Amino acid sequence: MLDAGIAARPVALSRARAIERSATPAATSAAAYPAADSAPDAGPNAGPNAMGAALGLLGDEWSLLIIRHAFIGARRFVDFKQRLAISDAVLSARLAALVDGGVLRRVPSPVAGRHEYALTRSGLDLWQLLLAIWAWEQEHVEGQAGRLPHMLHATCGQRFRPLLRCSACSTPASVDDVDATFGPSGTFARSLPAGSNRRRPSGARSATAEGPDMFPETMAIIGSRWSSATVGAAFMGATRFGEFERLLGAPPTVVSDRLRSFVDLGVLEHVRDPEGPDRSSYRLSAKGRALFGVVATLLSWGERWLRADDGPAVVAVHRACGHGFRPELACSACRQTLQRDDVTID
Numbered sequence: 001m002l003d004a005g006i007a008a009r010p011v012a013l014s015r016a017r018a019i020e021r022s023a024t025p026a027a028t029s030a031a032a033y034p035a036a037d038s039a040p041d042a043g044p045n046a047g048p049n050a051m052g053a054a055l056g057l058l059g060d061e062w063s064l065l066i067i068r069h070a071f072i073g074a075r076r077f078v079d080f081k082q083r084l085a086i087s088d089a090v091l092s093a094r095l096a097a098l099v100d101g102g103v104l105r106r107v108p109s110p111v112a113g114r115h116e117y118a119l120t121r122s123g124l125d126l127w128q129l130l131l132a133i134w135a136w137e138q139e140h141v142e143g144q145a146g147r148l149p150h151m152l153h154a155t156c157g158q159r160f161r162p163l164l165r166c167s168a169c170s171t172p173a174s175v176d177d178v179d180a181t182f183g184p185s186g187t188f189a190r191s192l193p194a195g196s197n198r199r200r201p202s203g204a205r206s207a208t209a210e211g212p213d214m215f216p217e218t219m220a221i222i223g224s225r226w227s228s229a230t231v232g233a234a235f236m237g238a239t240r241f242g243e244f245e246r247l248l249g250a251p252p253t254v255v256s257d258r259l260r261s262f263v264d265l266g267v268l269e270h271v272r273d274p275e276g277p278d279r280s281s282y283r284l285s286a287k288g289r290a291l292f293g294v295v296a297t298l299l300s301w302g303e304r305w306l307r308a309d310d311g312p313a314v315v316a317v318h319r320a321c322g323h324g325f326r327p328e329l330a331c332s333a334c335r336q337t338l339q340r341d342d343v344t345i346d
Contacts, residue, residue, distance in 0.1 A: 048194035049185035049313035054302030055228050056194030057101040058126075061219045062086060062094045064133070067103065067119070067126055068214075072345075075116040076109070098123075102305065122305040127340045128329055129301055131162045132293040133218050140266075140287045141217045150346040158333035159346055164293040165330050168323035170337070175235070175284075175292040178318055178325050184311030188247055191232060191313060193225050217265055218294065226250055230258040234268060234288065235295060239281040267291070296327040 048056060058064060065084055066074075074080050080091055095117060098104040103123040106115045134151065137144040139161065153160045166173045222228045226248065233247040245255045259282050262268040267288035273279035303312050316325040329338045 046185070046187075046190060046310070047308065048192070049183075049187075049190040049308045050302035050306050051191040051232075051299050051313045052194050053306040053308075054298055055192070055222060057097065057103070057306075058129070058298070059193050059219075059222045059224070059228055060094070061215055061223060062090060063098060064130070065214055066091075066094055066098065067123060068130060070104065070117065070119050070123065071127065071130070075118065076114075077117075080117075122301075124340065125301060125304065127343070128162075128327070128338075129294070129297045131329060131338070131343065132164075132297045133215055135161050136290060136294055137215050137218060140290055152344045152346040153331040153333060153336075153338065154342045154344055155336055156331060156334035158331070160331045160333045162293070162329040162338060163332050163335075164296065165328050165337075166318040166321060166323070167326045167328040168318060169321035170328075170330075171318075171320055173296075173318060173320075173325065173327070175289050177320060178296075178316050180314050180316040180325075183313055183315045185308035186313045186315075188229075188232075188236075189249070190308070192229050217267075220261070220265060221267065221291065222294075222298075226254050226258050227261070230255075230262060231267065231288070231291065231295075234262075234282070234284050235292070239283055241280070241282070244282070262288070293327070296325075297329075300327050 047053075058067075062084070066080055069080060069083050074083060077091065077095070080086070080095070081088070084091070086094075095104065099106060099117070102120055103126070104117045105120050107118045109116045131151065134148060138148050139145070150159045151161070152158070164173055165171060166177075220227065221231050229248045229250070230244065233244050236247065238244050238247055241252075241255065241259070244259065245252060248255060250258075259268065259270075263270045263282070265287075266285055268282045269285045271281045271283055273281070299314060303314075317323070318325040330336060331338055
């Protein structure tokens with residue numbers, strides 16, 4: 001999830017510094033993180049790290065839909081307005097936020113006195129995240145396989161699903177294949193979304209416009225402060241209620257609500273212990289573990305474009321090759337590395 005040049009092998013963690021938990025698949029792979037209170041102290045005025053900044057900017061479905069349509073030709077305010085079931089006020093606010101975040105830029109319009117919106121280099125670099133979200137929704141969210149269009153790889157001419165690989169060795173990578181630790185900016189508090197990205201009801205969707213439920217479950221997971229924090233804690237290896245509560249720093253009612261919601265979504269499995277409720281655990285399901293591709297591409301983008309001054313949020317290593325893990329996507333049909341201009345919608 002990081003640029004290969006800055007990743008290093010994770011340091012061993014003593015039991016006193018690690019989250020006290022029984023061994024789980026997540027805890028022994030990409031989730032071998034130190035507890036939140038053992039991460040480096042960057043001081044009271046430290047801003048968000050790459051993950052917090054990326055979630056604050058992109059953890060909102062309207063923003064993702066605007067970016068998606070910018071990729072397929074929308075440039076004017078009216079273009080986005082016609083394609084999205086969105087109010088003028090919300091569209092103006094999201095466009096302004098994406099400009100401020102460096103994803104879009106204002107460019108002169110052929111019409112005198114007006115401007116249009118174009119993707120910047122960082123905006124164009126979001127294509128992998130959009131593909132990862134699209135693929136996860138298609139494969140793991142009920143009803144989405146028939147609703148979302150298929151992806152076509154122009155190079156081989158086949159429909160495909162993106163395969164997550166290590167860019168250093170081009171071999172497949174899953175959550176079990178990557179070791180990760182907090183980096184210099186990797187406190188849990190700094191990984192929470194910066195800013196407000198709460199979803200708002202949009203009313204009825206028109207026959208020709210997309211509404212804010214194109215990626216419903218992805219947004220349920222990363223579209224709010226405590227939801228994204230909960231899934232982050234799960235990938236860090238938290239399994240007990242008390243571990244989630246300590247890492248999130250949230251009231252017990254909030255933690256309970258998020259865990260219950262994630263169980264309902266099928267992202268977490270509630271494993272009840274016959275010895276008592278205090279020993280029950282919440283573990284990532286197969287569906288939850290498949291979110292690794294979304295998390296990896298989001299963090300990789302954030303580290304490239306929004307990295308904190310004091311360094312990366314996470315340092316990750318691909319076990320198979322020993323190099324710093326940076327994700328790439330490959331075509332499932334021909335196994336070639338995907339390039340932005342080679343992907344079309346069927």
